[in-house]
Amino acid sequence: MENTLYDRLGEDNLKLLIDYFYNLIFEDEQIKHLFKNDKEEIKQKQFMFLSQFLGGPNLYTEKFGHPRLRARHIPHRITQTDAVAWLKCMSAAVDKLPIDEKLKDELFERFPQTAMFMVNTEESNN
């Protein structure tokens, strides 16, 4: 039986990924203004979500119900430029993980489609 991405990555690396990722997000000039809540809380939620997104335990759904990810992002105005910035942070975070290059590629590939799906706002000129 094929192991899930969650199994191959392991929980410790998933936690590392989330640490690296939010350290980058909270420093990112393009999107840091969107993140208004507590950093530890969003990290915990993202850990629960990504566990299930990568084929591990359904932690997020057990606690918060169906993810309805696009709906949950509607209160935040997310442009395509924001999605690209988010993906750049994710790519840099994945790259720092102590895992082989093939697993890095496979992991990163899980994100672009979902990130683009979160875009809910036209670019503005201001």
Ligand code: HEM
């Ligand atoms: C496309 C660019 C994205 C932006 C700008 C963005 C931004 C945000 C913001 C501002 C929040 C609320 C944080 C807070 O509470 O302060 C949030 C929550 C969250 N985001 Fe994103 N996000 C993006 C893409 C994604 C993607 C691709 C995923 C999953 C693969 C994701 C998963 C989550 C989860 C699980 C939460 C917590 C939802 C909850 O409140 O329960 N986001 N995001």
